[in-house]
Amino acid sequence: MTSTPPTGVIPPVCTPLTPDREVDVPSLLRLVDHLVAAGVHGLFVLGSSSEAAYLTDRQRRLVVESVAAHAGGQLPVLAGAIDMTTPRVLDHVASVTAAGADGVVVTAPFYARTHPAEIDRHYRTVAAASPVPVIAYDIPVAVHTKLPTHVVLELAADGVLAGLKDSSGDLAAFRKVVTGARDDQGITGFSVLTGSELIVDAALAIGADGTVPGLGNVDPHGYVRLYDLFRAGDRDEARAEQERLCALFGMVTAGDPARMGPGSSAIGAFKAALHLRGVIDCPVTAQPQVPLSEDEVERVGKYLAAAGLL
Template structure:
């Protein structure tokens, strides 16, 4: 296997209409916008895509639309996370039926995790039951389990597991992974945008930033400088990326702030799925001021 899922791969938002159904036209336009502006891949039905707020039917529909619109132009990965191994297997099988190839899998959630080994078994059972390639997704605030580097090493030995997205913020463990997998084809993506600079300089294959569709140039320039080892240019672009990330806490919900900011592209709505706290007029004004400061970087 050669590495092809590399670079800037945003977890795209899922535009929805008044009935909280996927806005197909807006989603297709968003995907085209990303690809036309040089984004390296698409992550659909991730946390930022409100994958578990959507009904199962709409979640599957979002994935199917994304697969169709991407059309093989860039790699596409899809979130199949769920509350049990059988449920994840069902999600992946539907994804495979749509033509999907790479599924992103978290530990199960809404569960009291007893051991790290249960997540190893989770991946073992999924691998036996499906044909898709699998990426490990470590996001402890949402799953209740912080995967240790040593657990990632075990899971990586399972057939069909090809990579790891780390949104734990535990940089020492990510460094262990960078050292352990150096020189292999195993993919390592940083999910915490504030850690993209050191991660890329030290060998990460890419990162997964939510706001990249709105600010593609600085995010791509940071990636390019990071993999070149150009520290000064990487620092320059990391500063801009850090400034864009100040948008996240400007609303009570990061989903709401992200959706509002990306809605400024003009072809999708800011609407979030219930019961997420909607953005207020004052929060919108604060984001607008920040966007005005960064207007030269907006695609």
Template sequence: MDFSPRGIIPPIITPFDGGGRVNEPVLRALTDHLIGQGVHGLFPMGTTGEFYAVSDEEYRRVIETVVSQTAGRVPVYAGTSHITTRGTIRLIHLAEQAGADAVSVLTPMFISQTQEELYGFYRTVAESTSLPIILYNNRPKTNVTIEPATAARLAEIDNIVGIKDSTGDFTNTEEYLRLTRGCKNFSVLLGRDTLIHAGLCYGAAGAIASCANVAPRLAADIYDKFVAGDLRGSLEAQFRLAPLRIACEMGTFPEVIKEGLSLQGFEVGNCLEPIAPLPPSQRERLRAILCEMGLCREGGLAS
């Protein structure tokens, strides 16, 4: 399959209004903003997009909105994660109908699968669609992992084109890279924003980086400067991004990402309950971090 995920791909947040409804105008504005800042793709309905909190109709609307607003400028990777195989396939078909360019599939949540069950799950999912598929490994959230040997087996399936590694375990990332070196058109993407530069040095193709919602140009610099041969500049951009990723520990993910965008003037709302807004003291700490990073809005941050 001739599709190679690369670069910095923000898992775009889902903006909600005060009634908990998808805020389509803000989603369109954020889509334009991120593309204008130089990101290399958009990924609606990932963990950062609160995929677990929306109905099928809301899901469809989000994907359609991002696809139509993107208008082919960058690829759109739709998150299609569900606890069951049939649920995942249902979401993939919705993503197909909405015009997504590729899909990302998390390991099923709550249940603890064997590696053979994971292989069978992804093989069945791959057979259900002609879209490119990116495996998504997020053991800290699911307590399930795609072991490197299993990833290497899955990489042999034609339309499985990559894996996002959000474990934060760089040895695991390195093993994905080492064991898939001989697989044509298979990319490894970082899912831990503090490890993007390191991953590129090992041969990763980029990152699905939540902090790129708030700092898109800075995150894109890590990749763009690396590709241009400016390794020092890439590393410096990585160091500048790190405080924002570390600040995400202040609240339940992805509330810090949403509050960061709010402080920049985007009316994205808060995460859906039961996730709570940041306490005032932590919001002020986040404000200070953004200002120190040069991410304050002209004329000051919004309240």
């Protein structure tokens, strides 16, 4: 990680929980083995699909320690250091790096309204204190701030950031970062990753270095296949694989929107799918998320069957 920015397929690893909502370490390690066996290029723990926002600091550290001890050396392990303000993020950086993380993934500050100058200061302060590379995490739906392109590119040019995970859904802005880093400034040592499951082929065509797909927990082989097909120049087969994955992604709508939010539905679907596939022992999600009903889990199973995964 110190010399090579992250590339390829880097799933944001779900955090299996026990029925009493403690981290299920044996299931977590089986999930890691499931991902490694598929040929992924790295692991991202404590992201959105990991339910990082719901985990206690003790649970966060346990996740990083467990995954780093199990997979460290085989693959780079990135860990989210996500919190509201710079001092709190610095505490998380110290904790996850001591636990074995090879890189940290950091959002803009949130809760308080934030100016681009403050975002710039935030990342520079974090990077100065971090013993490992820092990847910016652009997820405005969660932090209510879109990382400004010029700030990202300036931080990359100054060596502050090793990469960007873009979960903004804004493909035009994503293109500006990619072209700005590659063509206008010739920035090296900086990778751009898409966090969208649905446009990986388009992002790679623009010049993305890889993807961080939540659905990659369920079908890591599919995303590795898509990445490899694109890199081999087989755009038609890559597009076909992307379309298959888009259909599979429909599982995130399994939950009834009249009684749960989209996060409960999506994370619940991923965990239900992993449980149905025999990867994790229990599909429970963290509080206060609403669990899927039996009928909704059955819907998830139909998506898996249609994709040839059951």
